[in-house]
Amino acid sequence: xxxxxxxxxxxxxxxxxxxxxxxxxxxxxxxxxxxxxxxxxxxxxxxxxxxxxxxxxxxxxxxxxxxxxxxxxxxxxxxxxxxxxxxxxxxxxxxxxxxxxxxxxxxxxxxxxxxxxxxxxxxxxxxxxxxxxxxxxxxxxxxxxxxxxxxxxxxxxxxxxxxxxxxxxxxxxxxxxxxxxxxxxxxxxxxxxxxxxxxx
Amino acid sequence: xxxxxxxxxxxxxxxxxxxxxxxxxxxxxxxxxxxxxxxxxxxxxxxxxxxxxxxxxxxxxxxxxxxxxxxxxxxxxxxxxxxxxxxxxxxxxxxxxxxxxxxxxxxxxxxxxxxxxxxxxxxxxxxxxxxxxxxxxxxxxxxxxxxxxxxxxxxxxxxxxxxxxxxxxxxxxxxxxxxxxxxxxxxxxxxxxxxxxxxxxxxxxxxxxxxxxxxxxxxxxxxxxxxxxxxxxxxxxxxxxxxxxxxxxxxxxxxxxxxxxxxxxxxxxxxxxxxxxxxxxxxxxxxxxxxxxxxxxxxxxxxxxxxxxxxxxxxxxxxxxxxxxxxxxxxxxxxxxxxxxxxxxxxxxxxxxxxxxxxxxxxxxxxxxxxxxxxxxxxxxxxxxxxxxxxxxxxxxxxxxxxxxxxxxxxxxxxxxxxxxxxxxxxxxxxxxxxxxxxxxxxxxxxxxxxxxxxxxxxxxxxxxxxxxxxxxxxxxxxxxxxxxxxxxxxxxxxxxxxxxxxxxxxxxxxxxxxxxxxxxxxxxxxxxxxxxxxxxxxxxxxxxxxxxxxxxxxxxxxxxxxxxxxxxxxxxxxxxxxxxxxxxxxxxxxxxxxxxxxxxxxxxxxxxxxxxxxxxxxxxxxxxxxxxxxxxxxxx
Amino acid sequence: xxxxxxxxxxxxxxxxxxxxxxxxxxxxxxxxxxxxxxxxxxxxxxxxxxxxxxxxxxxxxxxxxxxxxxxxxxxxxxxxxxxxxxxxxxxxxxxxxxxxxxxxxxxxxxxxxxxxxxxxxxxxxxxxxxxxxxxxxxx
Numbered sequence: 001x002x003x004x005x006x007x008x009x010x011x012x013x014x015x016x017x018x019x020x021x022x023x024x025x026x027x028x029x030x031x032x033x034x035x036x037x038x039x040x041x042x043x044x045x046x047x048x049x050x051x052x053x054x055x056x057x058x059x060x061x062x063x064x065x066x067x068x069x070x071x072x073x074x075x076x077x078x079x080x081x082x083x084x085x086x087x088x089x090x091x092x093x094x095x096x097x098x099x100x101x102x103x104x105x106x107x108x109x110x111x112x113x114x115x116x117x118x119x120x121x122x123x124x125x126x127x128x129x130x131x132x133x134x135x136x137x138x139x140x141x142x143x144x145x146x147x148x149x150x151x152x153x154x155x156x157x158x159x160x161x162x163x164x165x166x167x168x169x170x171x172x173x174x175x176x177x178x179x180x181x182x183x184x185x186x187x188x189x190x191x192x193x194x195x196x197x198x199x200x
Numbered sequence: 201x202x203x204x205x206x207x208x209x210x211x212x213x214x215x216x217x218x219x220x221x222x223x224x225x226x227x228x229x230x231x232x233x234x235x236x237x238x239x240x241x242x243x244x245x246x247x248x249x250x251x252x253x254x255x256x257x258x259x260x261x262x263x264x265x266x267x268x269x270x271x272x273x274x275x276x277x278x279x280x281x282x283x284x285x286x287x288x289x290x291x292x293x294x295x296x297x298x299x300x301x302x303x304x305x306x307x308x309x310x311x312x313x314x315x316x317x318x319x320x321x322x323x324x325x326x327x328x329x330x331x332x333x334x335x336x337x338x339x340x341x342x343x344x345x346x347x348x349x350x351x352x353x354x355x356x357x358x359x360x361x362x363x364x365x366x367x368x369x370x371x372x373x374x375x376x377x378x379x380x381x382x383x384x385x386x387x388x389x390x391x392x393x394x395x396x397x398x399x400x401x402x403x404x405x406x407x408x409x410x411x412x413x414x415x416x417x418x419x420x421x422x423x424x425x426x427x428x429x430x431x432x433x434x435x436x437x438x439x440x441x442x443x444x445x446x447x448x449x450x451x452x453x454x455x456x457x458x459x460x461x462x463x464x465x466x467x468x469x470x471x472x473x474x475x476x477x478x479x480x481x482x483x484x485x486x487x488x489x490x491x492x493x494x495x496x497x498x499x500x501x502x503x504x505x506x507x508x509x510x511x512x513x514x515x516x517x518x519x520x521x522x523x524x525x526x527x528x529x530x531x532x533x534x535x536x537x538x539x540x541x542x543x544x545x546x547x548x549x550x551x552x553x554x555x556x557x558x559x560x561x562x563x564x565x566x567x568x569x570x571x572x573x574x575x576x577x578x579x580x581x582x583x584x585x586x587x588x589x590x591x592x593x594x595x596x597x598x599x600x601x602x603x604x605x606x607x608x609x610x611x612x613x614x615x616x617x618x619x620x621x622x623x624x625x626x627x628x629x630x631x632x633x634x635x636x637x638x639x640x641x642x643x644x645x646x647x648x649x650x651x652x653x654x655x656x657x658x659x660x661x662x663x664x665x666x667x668x669x670x671x672x673x674x675x676x677x678x679x680x681x682x683x684x685x686x687x688x689x690x691x692x693x694x695x696x697x698x699x700x701x702x703x704x705x706x707x708x709x710x711x712x713x714x715x716x717x718x719x720x721x722x723x724x725x726x727x728x729x730x731x732x733x734x735x736x737x738x739x740x741x742x743x744x745x746x747x748x749x750x751x752x753x754x755x756x757x758x759x760x761x762x763x764x765x766x767x768x769x770x771x772x773x774x775x776x777x778x779x780x781x782x783x784x785x786x787x788x789x790x791x792x793x794x795x796x797x798x799x800x801x802x803x804x805x806x807x808x809x810x811x812x813x814x815x816x817x818x819x820x821x822x823x824x825x826x827x828x829x830x831x832x833x834x835x836x837x
Numbered sequence: 838x839x840x841x842x843x844x845x846x847x848x849x850x851x852x853x854x855x856x857x858x859x860x861x862x863x864x865x866x867x868x869x870x871x872x873x874x875x876x877x878x879x880x881x882x883x884x885x886x887x888x889x890x891x892x893x894x895x896x897x898x899x900x901x902x903x904x905x906x907x908x909x910x911x912x913x914x915x916x917x918x919x920x921x922x923x924x925x926x927x928x929x930x931x932x933x934x935x936x937x938x939x940x941x942x943x944x945x946x947x948x949x950x951x952x953x954x955x956x957x958x959x960x961x962x963x964x965x966x967x968x969x970x971x972x973x974x975x976x
Contacts, residue, residue, distance in 0.1 A: 553950060
């Protein structure tokens with residue numbers, strides 16, 4: 001087919017932040033499907049709680065200490081996360097190189113506490129359906145944490161190499177920060193389900 | 201292609217080149233290296249999609265063969281051709297293969313081939329992810345079938361109800377292979393879905409506003425959302441099942457507070473949308489074929505788009521109608537009866553609009569349109585029996601009988617396979633550059649249509665006479681032998697029609713008539729480029745001014761410039777208005793998605809035997825992912 | 838065979854050994870020998886048949902079944918009739934411009950499609966209510 005050239009877009013930038021970037025939409029897509037996975041897992045927990053007259057089944061509710069500390073830590077991490085996000089969108093390589101390791105630490109610390117959380121559930125996964133449900137909820141979120149911390153660490157290392165000074169990398173950092181918000185957000189309903197529903 | 205391509209040591213823009221030099225430069229920049237690493241690291245959406253489609257058709261052959269063996273066994277009463285254990289494996293492998301390894305992937309990845317072409321994009325979003333998805337799909341499918349060859353085939357049906365599928369009643373590894381295969385294929389479908397959604401939102405050609413998106417693209421787009429919200433449920437379900445079987449969690453164990461119906465809820469929350477995941481792309485194919493062969497735009501574009509979206513939403517409100525026989529609360533059942541009946545409304549809108557299109561058009565009866573007419577005949581019949589089984593009292597009578605088998609084959613083969621066959625005839629010339637034989641095509645259609653109805657119509661009556669599904673044989677006294685023989689005859693005819701399709705495809709690929717870029721005189725953008733399309737799809741990105749650009753721009757297609765040709769660049773546009781926003785860098789081929797899929801596959805395979813496989817495999821997967829995302833050169837920036 | 842007893846096969850075995858095979862079993866009902874008789878004999882009686890009701894509740898369901906079948910078959914035939922007429926009535930000569938639509942036809946089609954959609958909704962609503970009514974004695 002014959003063509004006629006009607007417009008030229010040479011002046012467009014070759015990277016962008018937020019909804020301009022396809023990667024942002026891809027991240028949003030993964031948030032949606034993972035969010036759906038969490039919703040299904042929560043529904044499973046509630047379904048089991050509903051069909052069982054006794055909940056928790058043959059167990060004390062989990063101890064609050066480790067889980068609550070994780071919650072506080074995750075909520076607190078939102079502040080440096082947004083400082084990092086703003087730094088990335090300003091394309092300040094110095095600030096990003098400082099805040100990426102900080103965020104890596106904010107990701108790793110809950111993982112340490114998470115180890116103790118499993119111990120404070122006061123039940124094993126194979127004791128009964130209640131035990132299975134809390135272990136799987138906590139396990140799912142732990143997997144989520146591990147993958148995002150891994151991602152953050154790799155990106156932090158990348159920002160210290162020659163590849164760091166590129167618009168696309170800053171956009172990646174911004175999307176990574178956006179994803180961390182999602183990791184924090186998914187924890188909140190899980191925290192309520194695991195620690196407070198058994199106390200109702 | 202004889203023109204000299206300009207040297208690569210500087211930024212080169214398409215606007216500075218004449219047509220021949222532009223194509224030469226693009227061919228060099230977008231070509232895949234012809235080496236093993238280039239082959240497994242493919243990022244051209246067309247080549248990956250073609251692999252997906254051919255692999256899915258290969259699984260169709262396997263699943264179809266399983267069906268034929270079952271039909272031969274059932275052809276006469278008390279037949280001793282195969283025993284109950286093999287029969288159990290065959291119907292489970294048939295259902296599992298057709299749903300997970302054939303229908304969903306083939307309908308989704310035809311979109312992977314044509315969505316970018318129809319929206320005027322050079323590449324799909326996240327092509328490496330899509331390549332990863334292909335290898336995951338291949339490994340999962342092969343694993344299931346190799347296990348079957350080693351007498352470890354799934355044998356608890358395609359929905360593997362607990363407690364039958366629990367360790368107590370299924371102590372071998374058969375169910376574990378089934379459950380892990382589910383994880384493989386769902387990861388694959390989800391990855392492709394995200395890629396398609398972002399392609400449609402961000403890679404449409406400038407000017408392709410929401411109301412100019414072709415209906416096939418709308419269908420794939422809506423479908424990708426349904427996949428995104430349905431598949432996580434079955435992944436969770438299969439994971440819980442394997443946890444119950446492997447590390448003794450108690451989700452489905454009633455004696456420990458678990459619940460068997462929980463499995464059915466989780467499964468059907470996915471399983472019902474699954475039916476629409478297969479059917480929605482089929483409607484897109486029908487719309488594309490009808491517009492082209494009625495030689496006019498589809499009547500009722502807006503109602504059709506709204507019907508697609510409504511179908512997508514409603515598909516999540518129907519799952520309980522698979523569970524009417526489990527003794528659910530009365531009011532709940534009525535709700536699900538109502539919602540199941542309601543789905544007839546958007547389906548009706550679509551059928552009426554298509555008939556109106558044909559009525560107001562100038563139909564040309566090529567093979568694709570024949571399959572669409574067959575689709576209306578079969579699918580509407582399946583819809584009618586669907587209304588019947590949506591009614592709780594009728595459902596209780598025919599539940600788990602051949603009536604249901606007949607119903608869902610009418611819906612699925614009518615709603616998806618006939619459009620798919622039409623789509624194969626329709627798009628074959630675009631993919632290969634050659635037209636398929638119309639004479640063989642007509643025979644193919646006739647044989648498929650007659651064979652299908654002969655195979656499946658008698659099953660309605662068998663079901664009403666009380667023949668249960670999933671029995672490996674039946675006594676002669678029940679009088680079911682005649683209709684079963686008829687069904688088997690039809691099944692053989694139906695199978696022969698596929699042999700004819702293969703013959704037609706192979707001979708046409710070798711010596712069919714050359715197609716040219718637009719053999720059918722169609723209106724959408726995939727017909728604007730060469731057949732087969734070059735790796736970069738379009739030398740210059742079209743500027744879209746209407747729904748059928750090739751019909752409204754008869755003299756010359758308006759195009760835009762501005763992309764670099766010394767590296768892989770493509771336009772990124774805004775989601776609603778498709779205003780140009782960025783010149784985005786498309787990725788180069790990479791072997792790391794393959795490596796990541798290989799390690800993921802080994803990990804999932806190992807986890808069938810020990811949970812420690814997850815611990816052992818994770819570092820390897822992580823390393824592969826780092827390799828995947830780590831930039832290799834400054835050029836990739 | 839190992840210890841498991843798959844649910845389906847178990848259920849099937851129970852169903853497949855009826856105390857009395859019924860008229861079908863005695864060989865006076867051979868559907869395939871006379872294809873035309875297939876539909877007529879669809880109600881082939883016997884302990885397994887859904888179309889051979891043996892009580893008032895089953896009879897109500899059978900009545901509902903036949904009502905559904907009659908209505909839906911009619912609708913199906915009407916859709917096919919519409920399709921056939923559409924194909925036969927449509928103009929044959931290919932036109933140079935596929936975008937040249939007849940406004941009168943478009944307006945008429947909009948009205949007809951609109952009415953058909955409303956009818957579809959009305960029929961499924963009626964069916965929903967009828968199903969609810971017929972399943973009450975089952976509860």
